[in-house]
Amino acid sequence: MSAEPVNPLADTDIEKLRQEMLAFARLQLNDAHLAEDAVQEALAGALKNSSSFSRKATLKTWVFSILRYKIADVLRGRYREPVQQECKDCSTDDDSYFDSAGHWQTGSAPRAWGNTDQLVTDEHFWRVFDACLEVLPGEQARVFMMREFVELDTHEICDALEIKPANLHVLLHRARLRLRACLSSSWFNAEAQ
Amino acid sequence: MMLSCEQASKLLSEAQERPLKLTERAGLTMHLAMCQGCREFGRQVSSLRDLIRRSEDHDDTQGK
Ligand SMILES: [Zn+2]
Numbered sequence: 001m002s003a004e005p006v007n008p009l010a011d012t013d014i015e016k017l018r019q020e021m022l023a024f025a026r027l028q029l030n031d032a033h034l035a036e037d038a039v040q041e042a043l044a045g046a047l048k049n050s051s052s053f054s055r056k057a058t059l060k061t062w063v064f065s066i067l068r069y070k071i072a073d074v075l076r077g078r079y080r081e082p083v084q085q086e087c088k089d090c091s092t093d094d095d096s097y098f099d100s101a102g103h104w105q106t107g108s109a110p111r112a113w114g115n116t117d118q119l120v121t122d123e124h125f126w127r128v129f130d131a132c133l134e135v136l137p138g139e140q141a142r143v144f145m146m147r148e149f150v151e152l153d154t155h156e157i158c159d160a161l162e163i164k165p166a167n168l169h170v171l172l173h174r175a176r177l178r179l180r181a182c183l184s185s186s187w188f189n190a191e192a193q
Numbered sequence: 194m195m196l197s198c199e200q201a202s203k204l205l206s207e208a209q210e211r212p213l214k215l216t217e218r219a220g221l222t223m224h225l226a227m228c229q230g231c232r233e234f235g236r237q238v239s240s241l242r243d244l245i246r247r248s249e250d251h252d253d254t255q256g257k
Contacts, residue, residue, distance in 0.1 A: 054248055054249050055248070097199075098198060101197060102198055102200060103198045104198045104231075109230030110230050110231075110237060111230075112233055112236075113233075113240065116243075120244055120247045120248050126248065147210070148241070148245045149245060153210070169210065172206055172207075172210065173203045173206040176206050176238050177202065179241065180234065180241065183237075184237075
């Protein structure tokens, strides 16, 4: 068994991250106090699992995905929308990967990646990976990270986000489709994009 | 009934979260026998998990 994982963030990193989060939250919320609160909560929540992320960039994506969620919560309260939100990334039918019959679109069918054994220590690969993770829609990125990095199970994720397992499965499927497509075109050169 | 690639890839994704039912496994096996794209999808989905798990054991991959 490996030793206790190290928090990838030093105090100075956290402060820098906090400033970036604050700038982002202020912009979204247009209220300094609400922004401060949202950042505080998001940071505290995110850092609980920080040891699941061995790379700074991935941890940052994680922290921001939680912050976006907090901001959405605040905005929802402000506009008094119904609390039980539809899962928005579930309904957007942006699945251009499949044709109307549900078969892979020409050019979208996954092609072999080849041997991936050496990639785990390849910093270059992880930079591309983090960039691909970052362009996932927020909700998809968040559930993917909860599942694959924090290693929560379906129950735990559904409880935390108040979504149904069916929604979670849709989100994870979309996340995997996108992430693999992004890696295929940006790293493996497997499919023409 | 034949599964579409969308359904097959969804099952391959769900298999990462829960054990598939017998009927699901049967449908998937049939589909995969004929569909290379979905076979690759299945491989890649488990490669992703494997890479992420192994990366967490590699604290030396951290940036400076
Ligand atoms: Zn298929």
